[in-house]
Amino acid sequence: MRLVVEIVSGSNRGKQIKVESGETVRVGRARPAEVPLGDDFMSGLHFALQCDPRGCRVRDLNSRNGTKVNGELIIEAPLKDGDQLFAGRTNFAVRVEPAKSLKSKSLSRSRADTLSGRRSSRNISRRSLSGKSTGSRSSKSLSGAKRREAENKVAPAPPVKTPVPTKIPRAPSPPSAPPAPRPEVGPAIALDSYEAATMEGRLFHLLSNQPQPVMALIDAIRDREILQLLQTHPDEHQSLYRREQDPQLAPHLVRFAPRSALLRQMIQKGWGRQWGIYLTSGLSLRDLRQYFRTALMVTMPDGVELFSRFYDPRFFRTFLESCTAAEAESYFGPVTAYFMEDERPEILLEFTRSATGANKKGHLLSPLN
Secondary structure (H helix, E strand, C coil): EEEEEEECCCCCCCEEEECCCCCEEECCCCCCCCCCCCCCCCCCCEEEEEEEEEEEEEEEECCCCEEECCCCCECCCEEEECCCCEEEEEEEEEECCCCCCCHHHHHHHHHHHHHHHHHHHHHHHHCCCCCCHHHHHHHHHHHHHHHHHHHHHCCCCCEEEEEEECCCCCCCCCCCCCCCCCCCCCCCCCHHHHHHCCCHHHHHHHHCCCCCCCCEEEEHHHCHHHHHHCCCCCCCCCCCCCCCHHHHHHHHCCCCCCHHHHHHHHHHHHHCCCCCCEECCCCCCHHHHHHHHHHEEECCCCEEEECHHHHHCCHHHHHHHHHHHHHHHHHHHCCEEEEECCCCCCCCEEEECCCCCCCEEEECCCCCC
């Protein structure tokens, strides 16, 4: 299987990006992207194209302005023949070529080469059987070729100096929405020195003192260290995907023990790095996992299970701010509250369900710079 993505707008119109099975190709504004396009509305590394025998996918690489498939903003999505991809100011048309068509092309080329070889051998046979002397003609052809070579001989061109690319200015970031009202940071009474003195400590204190058990949806693809942390602590956890799917690419549901050392380390290492979201629920881990798999999972025609990666805080906080009551019902279900980082990690966002959608509350973890 091969993925061919053709640019249909902008200065690179007509350029094709080809991704063979087993390859990953990154596209962006400039190097180190394997395909730099010079679109100043793209991030340096904007999105990645992947292809394997099971299908083709596009994954956003934390881009500034996002990636869209058929008009919808995505974090990661499968690609099929005829899809439209948009990033920066560039439109792309998607074509997926099955392995059979590639094989037939290679066979047709080999047949053409075979026929060409047969024709050449026939021409040689005819000349050799013509009965005319070919020696004098050959010598004349050689001498004429040498004479023309001498007449046309020119000095090799000097090496061309590659111009140093100028830095393309980035488009200004859109103005951010005003932050939620800043509550006062609580007094240090009843907090140990770590919890009183640091942003991570205040966050640990706030999550550890929720009235319901604290859980997390953590995206293992964000960092290799995530699986190592889960495997070295006793806290209960399980992948939302089936056992045979790669755990390194899966979201993991974690239920933290009281005053969990794992929770403390996840905050220290992952806060501000979009590892995932925290939540509270009265359900067991097994029952909550079953709810997410039933209500929010999509199974592709080839049997591969996918989520919309709603647990990415960059997407989820924007979605919850404008979701309808029906959408909130699906995403909250048995969840009492969601917690996640703001664009500025000094602010913890808390979302709870309301009659019209979701309510947002901001917790200030440290003074804003």
